[in-house]
Amino acid sequence: xxxxxxxxxxEKSGSSALGVSKLCKQYRNVMAVNDVSFEVRSNxxxxxxxxxxxxxxxxxxxxxxxxxxTSGSIRIEGLDMVAHRSRALERTxxxxxxxxxxxxxxxxxxxxxFGLLYDVKDLAARIERLLRQFDLVAFRNTKCGALSSGEQxxxxxxxxxLNRPSLLLLDEPTASLDPSSARDIRAKIKAFVAEDSCGVLxxxxxxxxxxxxxxxxxxxxxxxxxxxxDPKRLPQEYGKETxxxxxxxxxxxxxxxxx
Amino acid sequence: MRFNRLYAIVLRQAYLMRGxxxxxxxxxxxxxxxxxxxxxxxxYLNTVAASSLNFVPVFLGAVLLWDFFIRVMxxxxxxxxxxxxxxxxxxxxxxxxxxxxxxxxxxLSSIATSSIGLxxxxxxxxxxxxLSFFSYGLLLIPFLLVLFLFGISLGIVxxxxxxxxxxxxxxxxxxxxxxxSPFAGVFYPIATLPHWMQYFSHxxxxxxxxxxxxxxxxxxxxxxxxxxxxxxLAFLHILIAYAFFARxxxxxxxxxxIARYSAESLS
Numbered sequence: 001x002x003x004x005x006x007x008x009x010x011e012k013s014g015s016s017a018l019g020v021s022k023l024c025k026q027y028r029n030v031m032a033v034n035d036v037s038f039e040v041r042s043n044x045x046x047x048x049x050x051x052x053x054x055x056x057x058x059x060x061x062x063x064x065x066x067x068x069x070t071s072g073s074i075r076i077e078g079l080d081m082v083a084h085r086s087r088a089l090e091r092t093x094x095x096x097x098x099x100x101x102x103x104x105x106x107x108x109x110x111x112x113x114f115g116l117l118y119d120v121k122d123l124a125a126r127i128e129r130l131l132r133q134f135d136l137v138a139f140r141n142t143k144c145g146a147l148s149s150g151e152q153x154x155x156x157x158x159x160x161x162l163n164r165p166s167l168l169l170l171d172e173p174t175a176s177l178d179p180s181s182a183r184d185i186r187a188k189i190k191a192f193v194a195e196d197s198c199g200v201l202x203x204x205x206x207x208x209x210x211x212x213x214x215x216x217x218x219x220x221x222x223x224x225x226x227x228x229x230d231p232k233r234l235p236q237e238y239g240k241e242t243x244x245x246x247x248x249x250x251x252x253x254x255x256x257x258x259x
Numbered sequence: 260m261r262f263n264r265l266y267a268i269v270l271r272q273a274y275l276m277r278g279x280x281x282x283x284x285x286x287x288x289x290x291x292x293x294x295x296x297x298x299x300x301x302x303y304l305n306t307v308a309a310s311s312l313n314f315v316p317v318f319l320g321a322v323l324l325w326d327f328f329i330r331v332m333x334x335x336x337x338x339x340x341x342x343x344x345x346x347x348x349x350x351x352x353x354x355x356x357x358x359x360x361x362x363x364x365x366x367l368s369s370i371a372t373s374s375i376g377l378x379x380x381x382x383x384x385x386x387x388x389x390l391s392f393f394s395y396g397l398l399l400i401p402f403l404l405v406l407f408l409f410g411i412s413l414g415i416v417x418x419x420x421x422x423x424x425x426x427x428x429x430x431x432x433x434x435x436x437x438x439x440s441p442f443a444g445v446f447y448p449i450a451t452l453p454h455w456m457q458y459f460s461h462x463x464x465x466x467x468x469x470x471x472x473x474x475x476x477x478x479x480x481x482x483x484x485x486x487x488x489x490x491x492l493a494f495l496h497i498l499i500a501y502a503f504f505a506r507x508x509x510x511x512x513x514x515x516x517i518a519r520y521s522a523e524s525l526s
Binding site: 106 | 270278
């Protein structure tokens with residue numbers, strides 16, 4: 001990291017990477033996300049947890065600007081998503097298992113195209129660095145569709161870090177990886193967060209992983225945030241042994257934890 | 260509008276072309292077949308028709324111009340379909356890319372791909388069938404411009420339609436030129452049509468091009484004011500098409516279609 005980047009990183013540390021306020025999304029009679037407010041600070045990894053259909057992906061889609069909220073606001077590094085969509089998304093990136101990169105382009109071609117879309121400076125050097133970081137050098141000229149799911153995940157993560165985002169959204173980033181690869185990927189993401197003072201919103205169903213990487217967790221159920229806190233202390237506060245037990249309780253009996 | 264983002268859309272298309280024979284071939288094979296087929300038909304008509312009319316420039320010239328329009332339109336839609344087929348909407352629309360940059364990139368891709376078809380058609384018709392486009396003089400430039408602009412506008416409308424209705428609606432796109440062709444008077448004067456059809460013809464910029472082309476070949480003066488009107492009309496079509504696409508995009512963002520495009524409809 002250069003001196004200039006170091007200063008930038010220190011300035012960013014602790015500031016707000018993402019501010020979500022009173023966010024709602026209604027589909028006809030269904031309230032998919034209901035009055036959700038939270039913040040992700042720079043240098044912080046926040047886990048967004050909840051059962052299937054809780055509203056996690058809907059929330060992430062709204063933050064990415066591909067889904068319009070019914071009401072509420074989203075600010076990325078202080079920039080309002082509605083008024084400054086393009087500038088806000090220049091500082092954001094994401095990786096999700098349900099959004100693989102086009103399989104008919106090679107790893108290098110995909111990184112080049114997305115690097116141009118994000119207007120990455122010194123793109124060639126950045127791509128080379130990410131290829132090395134994510135062990136993709138051998139696959140640079142391989143079409144993404146021909147890669148294993150684990151390799152595709154690594155390409156998706158390399159794409160997500162192309163623009164050194166201030167806000168990184170990761171929707172189950174290690175879902176298709178073996179335990180050893182998953183650990184490596186977690187280490188790389190944590191290193192990236194520390195180096196670039198990035199704020200991360202991370203969804204996962206792996207509670208061990210959440211406990212290991214997240215500084216804070218938000219439990220979402222039926223579109224509402226039910227609980228929020230330190231993943232290491234939260235289970236005890238609610239009389240549960242582990243984060244997994246707490247997750248199951250939230251999923252099965254959300255009303256008992258409300259209020 | 261950032262140049263890098265426009266370039267990214269064009270580069271993506273170039274990468275796909277470079278690695279795929281199946282994508283390159285249709286750029287010139289179908290137009291070449293059309294030129295050969297219509298070239299021989301018009302030559303035959305010249306030998307059997309009693310009139311002194313030279314069918315080669317009338318019909319073959321018309322087919323060439325019409326095929327150019329189709330190539331331009333398909334240049335836009337094919338580039339858009341690449342995102343549909345690779346389920347890339349979520350990745351691409353979650354970037355800082357604006358709608359104007361995305362549409363601009365599709366248009367630039369179309370210029371590149373349709374130029375290849377145009378060069379092949381001009382080469383074939385001039386070398387094999389002695390069709391000289393110099394007979395159109397400088398008016399060839401506004402002819403191509405109007406057809407280019409109209410092809411772009413229909414390509415954008417078609418992309419907006421598929422964005423709104425889902426991947427299965429792709430087949431609606433292919434017959435659009437065939438549906439428009441009778442109204443555009445590609446092969447006959449607009450006056451041949453019944454009155455109700457002529458009303459539609461007046462709204463179609465290509466109709467003015469084909470009328471002007473026939474006037475030149477008949478040795479009659481071309482109404483320059485009508486040609487200028489057709490250029491203005493073609494620009495108006497582009498604006499309407501862009502507004503339509505932007506509206507379809509906003510609908511897709513509001514309803515969640517972008518995020519879950521493969522579901523086709525969330526209503």
